Structure formats: structure tokens, C-alpha cells
Amino acid sequence: MSTTSLTEGTAVPTPAPLPWSALLALSTAAFTAVLTELLPAGLLPRMAPALGVSEARVGFLVTGYAGASFAAAIPLTALLRGLPRRTVLVGALSGFALSNAVVALSSSYALTFGARLVAGGMGGTLWAMLAGYAARMVPAERRGRAIAIVLAGITLALSLGVPAGTVLAGAVGWRAAFGVLAGLAVLLVGWVRWQVPAFPGEAPEARVPLVRVAALPGIPAVLSVTLFLLVGHQVMYTYVAPFAAHAGFGRTGLVLLVFGAATVVGIWITGVLVDGRLRAALLGALGLCAAVMLALGLAAEVPGILLISVGLWGLAFGGAPTLIQTALVDASGPERADVATSLQTTVYNAGIAAGSLTGGVVLEDMGAGALPWIALPLLVLALSVVTVARRDAFPARRESSATAQTAAGTARHSRRNA
The missing domain is CATH 1.20.1250.20 (MFS general substrate transporter like domains)
Known part of the structure; x- marks a missing residue:
């Protein structure tokens, strides 16, 4: 300031x-x-x-x-x-x-x-x-x-x-x-x-071993949400073309355009909400992703439902990585963020690989119509972790150090005047 x-x-x-x-x-x-x-x-x-x-x-x-x-x-x-x-x-x-x-x-x-x-x-x-x-x-x-x-x-x-x-x-x-x-x-x-x-860089005496960074309060929960979200998302996103064809809508380019445009809006909304309402925004994003998968599973054959659902999916997913990564930095502290983010990068890529592999197996064995039903429970798991991890990983109130110092100063000033 x-x-x-x-x-x-x-x-x-x-x-x-x-x-x-x-x-x-x-x-x-x-x-x-x-x-x-x-x-x-x-x-x-x-x-x-x-x-x-x-x-x-x-x-x-x-x-x-x-x-x-x-x-x-x-x-x-x-x-x-x-x-x-x-x-x-x-x-x-x-x-x-x-x-x-x-x-x-x-x-x-x-x-x-x-x-x-x-x-x-x-x-x-x-x-x-x-x-x-x-x-x-x-x-x-x-x-x-x-x-x-x-x-x-x-x-x-x-x-x-x-x-x-x-x-x-x-x-x-x-x-x-x-x-x-x-x-x-x-x-x-x-x-x-x-x-x-x-x-x-980090001084040798200040370096916390990677295992200890991974075990910091809140870090395991954030990494779990990252994994569940990416696997669930990638199950559907990797195979959006065959799913669109299954829904009777062969214009995959338009589907991807709707998704991409919606992600731009989603990250803008996230920029407005992330510092004051991170937990609520992430719960809303994950809940919306889950609702979209339910809608796609129940009514994918309706082209209007498909495009509206994909737009809402892009809107929700566009800001989710920012919200999760901000929660990770809050949990690790900026001084350990590089190490914590390297863990998340690995989990992120593992989620992409696992989601693509899982979706491919489901597509071959069960058909494109089964993809949303595989993605849905994974997104519900991510939503459940955020709901439960309200103390260290996704607190309801993110009080900054500057705010805490201001509050402390106000309290001291009040005591002197009392």
C-alpha cells in the first residue's frame, strides 16, 4: 500500500x-x-x-x-x-x-x-x-x-x-x-x-525439503482437488469431438469456439472474485462443472443443451486453475510457492494423462454417451474436498498479512485511547 x-x-x-x-x-x-x-x-x-x-x-x-x-x-x-x-x-x-x-x-x-x-x-x-x-x-x-x-x-x-x-x-x-x-x-x-x-533464490538454511512442503497444512487438499478436477475435465475435453457427434452435432469447431470464448469470460470473473471470495468462487465453479456433466449425461442429444452446457463448462473451468493455484500459494506462502507449484505441475500433467487414458478406454468400451457419467463423480469428489477443507486449504476468509497488521494497529490505538 x-x-x-x-x-x-x-x-x-x-x-x-x-x-x-x-x-x-x-x-x-x-x-x-x-x-x-x-x-x-x-x-x-x-x-x-x-x-x-x-x-x-x-x-x-x-x-x-x-x-x-x-x-x-x-x-x-x-x-x-x-x-x-x-x-x-x-x-x-x-x-x-x-x-x-x-x-x-x-x-x-x-x-x-x-x-x-x-x-x-x-x-x-x-x-x-x-x-x-x-x-x-x-x-x-x-x-x-x-x-x-x-x-x-x-x-x-x-x-x-x-x-x-x-x-x-x-x-x-x-x-x-x-x-x-x-x-x-x-x-x-x-x-x-x-x-x-x-x-x-532460497538460502540453503531456509530451504524446506520437498516432502515437508508437500505435507504443509492445506497442500494435500489443494493437490487432490487439482487431480480430481483435471482427470474429470480431461475425460470429456479430450473426446469432445466424438461426444458432439454422439449428440448429433457434428460442428466440433463451433463447440470448441464456444468453450474457448467462455473460458475468457470465466477468468475475467475470477479476477474480480479471487481475492475476496476464493472459496465461494471455487465451490461455484466446481458445482457448475458437475451440473454441466449431469446435463450432458441426461440431455446431450439436444443441440441447444449441448452448446449451452459447453458454454457454462468453459465459464466454470476458465477460472478454476487460477482459484486452485491461488489457494496453493496461500497454503505454501510465496517463499515456498515454486516448490509447491512444481508439485502441482506434476499432478496437473498426471491428471491430463489419466483423464485422456480413462476417457479413451470408456469411449471404446462404453461409447461417448458414458463420458459425462465418468467425469461427474470425479468433479463431485473435487467439490467435496473443497467443502471439507475449509480450515487450511480453502478458508472461508482469506485475511492478508496487511489486513492483520492494520487490525492489530487499530486494536493498539484503541487500547491507548481507552
Whole structure:
């Protein structure tokens, strides 16, 4: 807080402005990471002939990235936690620039796959840092909004970046698209060095072992909600095309467009609510996701119901990751957020893999109509954990340290005047 104003003789704190340039730099880093991960999925027919492999093997470039991110998040975060934070961030972005440049120039599938593994490792490191970095740049009472701004880069990449990258590749070639991504990462390095504050790494004597961070009050509950939500979501989202066909609505592109547009609205609403009503917002989001799965299970064959349900699903899911990650940072504290977030990154990727695998098995054995009924109990489990874990993980009232200090000061002032 930087200024105060007087109202009827009482000093009223005025919040300091958010460090917009630094937060937008981190949001652009999230945008770059998601676009780097997913762009090959939209370019399979163009990349396969140039690399001399099948489209399925080009698809493995996405799988390799995700696998490397899953494997690297915890060990790399633990290895690098003592280094200055901005140095690690710049190193990860430089890795993205190098990897995308190699992909843009390479004609060897093996070299391209190796570059994608490097990018995945950088991604695991980056995702472990972003929320904690944002939290350290703002007062505690504005932490949720700062994290929402940073994670909005994910939503923009999914709803706008991937389609725009695919169009760009069609116009100027897929190599040029990856070249643009490499150039964006280079520019982002300069932006980060110019605007993002430098924070020190953890001193050796202050480092809490990873196992102890995982056991901090509230952390297991937040990780459980992350897992249940991602498995339930991915069961449906991975197979939205066959489900739409099952519902008699073959326009999968429109379904995904409705979902993507709704996620943008969802993260905006979350930015408004997260600092004051995190618990209520998360309960509402998870409850809405569960209600959507129930509606899709009962009335999927009605096209209007399908589109309305998908819109509500995107609205609810759009803000859920921000709410959960803010709860994680609250439980761990900003100083341990990198390690806690590395755990969540691993759980997040495990949830995506488990949901996709489960949905595939269900689709083959039971048909697309069974998918919502598999997703529903998982979302109910996530909702139940949030409902029960109201003390440490998802408290009804998130009192910031600044608020606590103000209250303490007011109490001392009252005692002196008594």
C-alpha cells in the first residue's frame, strides 16, 4: 500500500497499483509456453512430409513435450531453487527460443524431437515459477488478481494463439511460425530483464525439503482437488469431438469456439472474485462443472443443451486453475510457492494423462454417451474436498498479512485511547 486518504478523520489505505508491465510479461511467458507445447497439433499435415514421418509421429512431438514437462518440474525446481529467480526465468525463456529455432530449421525428426524435450523441460521449470513470482510482486490482498492476470496467458493461447498460429503457418509455412515463436521468446527475455523485479533464490538454511512442503497444512487438499478436477475435465475435453457427434452435432469447431470464448469470460470473473471470495468462487465453479456433466449425461442429444452446457463448462473451468493455484500459494506462502507449484505441475500433467487414458478406454468400451457419467463423480469428489477443507486449504476468509497488521494497529490505538 502506497498512499492513504482521510475519511471522517480515519486513515483509509489506498492500494498500490498493480505492476502491470511485469505481470503482463509473465502472462506472455505463459502464452508462449502453451503455444510452444500445442502448436504442432495443428500442423500435423504440414510438418510430417518435411520431417519424413507420419502424422502420428509428429503428434508425438506434443507427447514428448508433455512428458518432459512432467518429469522435469520437481527435480529442476529443486535443483534451481537457490538461484536468483529472474535468472532462472530468463534461462527458461532462452531455452524456449533455442528449441523453437531448432524446430524451425531442422529437417531431422530426431533432432526436432530432442528440441521438443528441451522445451518441455523449460516448460516444467516455468510453470513452477509463474504463480509464486506473481505473488511476490504484490501485497497479499491482491495476490489472487495478480495470479489471474498471469494465468490469463494460458486462456489467450488456447482461444486465440493456437488458431492464429495455425493460420500463420498456412500463410507463410510452419517453419516461419516456429521462427516467430523463437523471436517472441527472445523479445520476452528483454522484457523480463527490463520490467520484472529480481528476487533472490532460497538460502540453503531456509530451504524446506520437498516432502515437508508437500505435507504443509492445506497442500494435500489443494493437490487432490487439482487431480480430481483435471482427470474429470480431461475425460470429456479430450473426446469432445466424438461426444458432439454422439449428440448429433457434428460442428466440433463451433463447440470448441464456444468453450474457448467462455473460458475468457470465466477468468475475467475470477479476477474480480479471487481475492475476496476464493472459496465461494471455487465451490461455484466446481458445482457448475458437475451440473454441466449431469446435463450432458441426461440431455446431450439436444443441440441447444449441448452448446449451452459447453458454454457454462468453459465459464466454470476458465477460472478454476487460477482459484486452485491461488489457494496453493496461500497454503505454501510465496517463499515456498515454486516448490509447491512444481508439485502441482506434476499432478496437473498426471491428471491430463489419466483423464485422456480413462476417457479413451470408456469411449471404446462404453461409447461417448458414458463420458459425462465418468467425469461427474470425479468433479463431485473435487467439490467435496473443497467443502471439507475449509480450515487450511480453502478458508472461508482469506485475511492478508496487511489486513492483520492494520487490525492489530487499530486494536493498539484503541487500547491507548481507552
